Amino acid sequence: MTDPKDKKVFVKTYGCQMNVYDSDRMADALATKGYKPTEQMEEADLVILNTCHIREKAAEKVYSELGRIRKLRDAKRDGGKGDMKIGVAGCVAQAEGEEIMRRAPVVDMVFGPQSYHRLPDLLDRADNGDRVVETDFPVEDKFANLPKAKKEVTRKRGVSSFLTVQEGCDKFCTFCVVPYTRGAEASRPVAQIVAEAERLAEAGVREVTLLGQNVNGYHGEGPDGKAWGLGRLLFRLAEINGLDRLRYTTSHPRDMDEELLVAHRDLDSLMPYLHLPVQAGSNKILKAMNRQHTYDDYVRLIDVIRDVRPDIALSGDFIVGFPGETEEDFEDTMRIVREVTYASAYSFKYSPRPGTPAADMKEQVEATIASERLYRLQELLNQQQRDFNASKVGTTMSLLLERKGRDEGQLVGKSPWLQAVHVQASEELIGEIVTVHIDNIGTNSLFGTMIEDRTTIGTPLHNQAEGLSI
The missing domain is CATH 3.40.50.12160 (Methylthiotransferase, N-terminal domain)
Structure with a gap:
């Protein structure tokens, strides 16, 4: 026993x-x-x-x-x-x-x-x-009822950490099970999130990624009793000593509000990387998906984001072979990928989820056709990722050293754009943010040389325009 x-x-x-x-x-x-x-x-x-x-x-x-x-x-x-x-x-x-x-x-x-x-x-x-x-949805706040992780336990989990701030989704995309498995959108109170982030920082965490099924729909109660958006929450978290990097995922284009764009403009700790799924390029398919945005809506939003934060890199999600998708519809997806360009992306063939509206739609696309389209899309996305990584060769960037690499004396860190970067460095530097020169690229990562001066080089210059227009 x-x-x-x-x-x-x-x-x-x-x-x-x-x-x-x-x-x-x-x-x-x-x-x-x-x-x-x-x-x-x-x-x-x-x-x-x-x-x-x-x-x-x-x-x-x-x-x-x-x-x-x-x-x-x-x-x-x-x-x-x-x-x-x-x-x-x-x-x-x-x-x-x-x-x-x-x-x-x-x-x-x-x-x-x-x-x-x-x-x-x-x-x-x-x-x-x-x-x-x-499998009920309990009335009580599960986060308030969870025990606090011990500092030594948090420290063992690394120098980067996830922090859930929002759960559920009210968008009801026709392909998605989240509203049925995670429930309606619910946001944690600001004070609860700040307390957890402070504990993470005290345990040596340098980077936090805020999580939510629709994270930029965050609307948690602030200390003033009013609902705070994600942008305002990010400004508060940026005040925490030792918490040097902030990220968030996954976002919906409909919820990129002005306050969040201002955070991207003004917070150096908010990393210049945004996962903003479009799912498809065809307006017909976007409507069938109930995405609540059009091709032009998405492209205009990307233009605003890049005007606010010129060095930002984009990531996206794509579904091919959605019910009713024609070759012309698929070409619209290829067109939006070429127009926007992505540093990375996730792409899948549509597969029905029981209980979702799309599962009962007619005109399901043949698997062989969907596979061929997915291959073409991934070829384009992979080339864009290679081009983005290649654009960093010869530049300097800040790097959060996270763990030992496979080779002796090698550490692996994370770039501001979420790339894995390999450098020769002492294990004692894990948890440090250093400056590196990027020498070359591998299949899915970068290789660099650490610069002894650890001051950040290449701090983004933000557009300081007073007003933003989405």
Whole structure:
């Protein structure tokens, strides 16, 4: 029998950055029950799959993984090494709670992303023999009920950290399951976010990425009792000593307001990198997706953003083969990519998500046609990424050193534009922001030489125009 003080938990995380954040907070909650993280699934007393419903065949991949875990659990039992509880969390759990229990008897707990603050209580029920399904949207604030991570635990997680500020979405894009798995838009209070960011900074975190399904729709209660937007929140976080870099993701074009643009203009700590999905270039397809913007709306917004922050790099999301997409519609997507140009992007073939309006649409595009279009789009996007990376050769930039590289004496850091940069540097410099000269590029990263003078070179010159027009 495992000593209660030596219980171990293995969390496998699928999907988005918010799931990474959620997995860390699950570990924090389980620490109150004596659980310590392990990287070896077979030695765990508790295994949690933190799932994502965005990718194709997400649920089937979970069931396949559960089959493998069942064999590990049986081997552990047969070898007299104790038991293994199994939980499924996240968006697949939220969408298919009872079905998971029916199809996978090995599972002890199923709980959605709004319930993981209850994990210690759910585990108690499972230990008492209950098969637990918890997929309600609770009234209480889960963030207020989560334990604070210990400083030494936060420090081990690195010098960059995620911080969820907003959850859910009210946009109801016809292809998306988020409104059904994460619920309506909800924003954390400013004071709660600031307190967590201050704890991160005290633990040595230098860079924070604010997370939300629609993060620039943030509207949390400020200390003045009024709703604050994301721009105002960023200005407040920029005041925290030691927190030198700020980012946020994922955004919707409809919620890029003037206050947020001013933050991009005036805050040097807000990195010049913006993930702003357009999804498609055809107005017909954008309307069918319920994106609430047009080709021209998006391009005009990009022009304003680049006028405000000329050095900004853009990232995007694209779906090809959406129901009803013709070759002409696809060419509109290729056209907007050529017009905007992206430093990086995520692109996928459309695949139906049960329960979403698009799943019932007629004119589903043949898989072979969608695959061919995706190949052409990715060829263009990959070339744009290579061109962007090549444009940095011969320049100097600030670099946050984050971890050891594969080669002896090598560290890997993150550029302001979210590129991985390899340099020769002492391990003692992890957590430092240094200046590097970029010498050459690899397939997906840059290689540079550290400059002894650590003052930042090439600080962006912002457009100081008083008024902004979106």
